[in-house]
Amino acid sequence: MRKREPWTTWLMLGGRGAGKTRAGAEWVRGIAVGDPDFAEPPLGRIALIGETFADARHVMIEGPAGLLAIHARSERPSWSPSLRRLEWPNGAVAQVFSAEDPDSLRGPQFEAAWADELAKWRHPDDTWDMLQFGLRLGAQPRQMVTTTPRPIPLLKRLLADPLVAVSRAKTADNADNLAPAFLDIVVGRYAGTRLGRQELDGEIIEDRPDALWSRETIELCRTDHAPPLTRIVVAVDPPASSSRRADACGIVAAGIDDGGIAHVLADETATGLKPPQWGEKAIALYRRLQADALVVETNQGGEMALQVIREIDPAVPVKSVRATRGKYLRAEPVSVLYAQDRVRHVGAFPELEDELCDFGPGGLSSGRSPDRMDALVWALTELMLRETPLPRVRML
Incomplete structure (x- = not known):
């Protein structure tokens, strides 16, 4: 087994369409099937947390860059929406949770987790805290966070944590996979604005409380x-x-x-x-x-x-x-x-x-x-x- 790196959380900040969902899904696929570049042996208990259950289902699992779409047929997990559960042929299991219900994370335990759009969660601190208590299986539990940034306290704490590995991606970095009209209209309209820098460039834009301008x-x-x-x-x-x-x-x-x-x-x-x-x-x-x-x-x-x-x-x-x-x-x-x-x-x-x-x-x-x-x-x-x-x- 290759030596583990010191990080415990991988934080990916990116703009809309920058490939965050695909990156999160590929990471979960890699640890579930035991891809040597991700985890070896496979990790068997995984948590998937979306802004809502509908978001988790339609983006993280069933979406065009979600978990069902990126697997080869032979290793694709079976999906049970009623049970909120994915199960891989090798026995690895992922449970789906909503950040609207932090208490649903009480009790279950995991080796890994993927948290999507954390900066939009309704109860970010409570949900994050419950997730940390559940990450208690395996030699080194790990989690990946994919989100468009907003200046919320939790995200600031993660960015300051030395055990958090940070990646950044702009919408323009994924231009080959985006409609040209989207780039021409949306990027052209919002580039450089506060909204554009946040939603397209993945920057955290803050105000200084005593500044003359806001x-x-x-x-x-x-x-x-x-x-x-x-x-x-x-x-x-x-x-x-x-x-x-x-x-x-x-x-x-x-x-x-x-x-x-x-x-x-x-x-x-x-x-x-x-x-x-x-x-x-x-x-x-x-x-x-x-x-x-x-x-x-x-x-x-x-x-x-x-x-x-x-x-x-x-x-x-x-x-x-x-x-x-x-x-x-x-x-x-x-x-x-x-x-x-x-x-x-x-x-x-x-x-x-x-x-x-x-x-x-x-x-x-x-x-x-x-x-x-x-x-x-x-x-x-x-x-x-x-x-x-x-x-x-x-x-x-």
């Missing part, structure tokens, strides 16, 4: 297209240096419509660029959007930042801004604009939105500089919190 607020302000805009600016937050360890150069574009609603149009923040490079990048965005001005923070580098722009294109109108208050105090009135439903995000800007939802009184939790947020704050401050020139309407 995920819910940003999702409510998302739109696909911008209306005609009366003024557009590109804001630049230059790094203090051009070394490898320098902060990013924040480059964010936004415009305002004739109703006074701001629209965030682009985030082209970049790292590792020398001054001429970030200058060219900002001017290229200015030209592409037919913007009215570049707004450049001059605290870092002072006149050097303005000189960089002038050397590339002296005709570009540049407005210099200087921070006289801390980042939090500058950002707070801009976050209020979001709360007042006066800002829209045209599409998704995952990295920018991550910074917004992780920025609190002490800055970002990572300790990094919030360069994307700074550029956004300068852009929206210029458009909405200062007096602006007379508008001119352009179509994007």
Whole structure:
């Protein structure tokens, strides 16, 4: 018998259609029939736990990637729905349970378990606890969890447990087995949004309690297209240096419509660029959007930042801004604009939105500089919190 690895739980986080069910079913098949890559000898007592009994039956067992579909005919288990029981020709048995009824797991005992869509369970902690008490047979009881993640406490504890092996899969990783229309429509529509990052990329997306922005607020302000805009600016937050360890150069574009609603149009923040490079990048965005001005923070580098722009294109109108208050105090009135439903995000800007939802009184939790947020704050401050020139309407 090959030496066992130290993990006791295999946690597979994945997006919709990423192949989680197939992976769980293949693992159960392997341990039930004694496949040397999974278990040797076979494990004879297995628990299958779904969100509901109907989910367990229609997805884990009878579904197109479920247990009945993936076995060769000679080793396929017999299925007794009334008994909620699968039995393999070699005598291995799997019992089916619903996470709606944690007490149903009292009494039975197992060598292995497959728990599907744990993050959607109605009673996650109670069901999980009862399952752990039942995993008491064999030399090393093991369990597999397949789920699209949500930020529930149980899932966070599993991710922090050194005895939990974690795998991740995105919907796009399984593109060969998905309908092209699904990828074009669903992935195209939700990619980069909070829902898309959770349901397609398998990420756990959380809010920071003391952050100025929330995920819910940003999702409510998302739109696909911008209306005609009366003024557009590109804001630049230059790094203090051009070394490898320098902060990013924040480059964010936004415009305002004739109703006074701001629209965030682009985030082209970049790292590792020398001054001429970030200058060219900002001017290229200015030209592409037919913007009215570049707004450049001059605290870092002072006149050097303005000189960089002038050397590339002296005709570009540049407005210099200087921070006289801390980042939090500058950002707070801009976050209020979001709360007042006066800002829209045209599409998704995952990295920018991550910074917004992780920025609190002490800055970002990572300790990094919030360069994307700074550029956004300068852009929206210029458009909405200062007096602006007379508008001119352009179509994007």
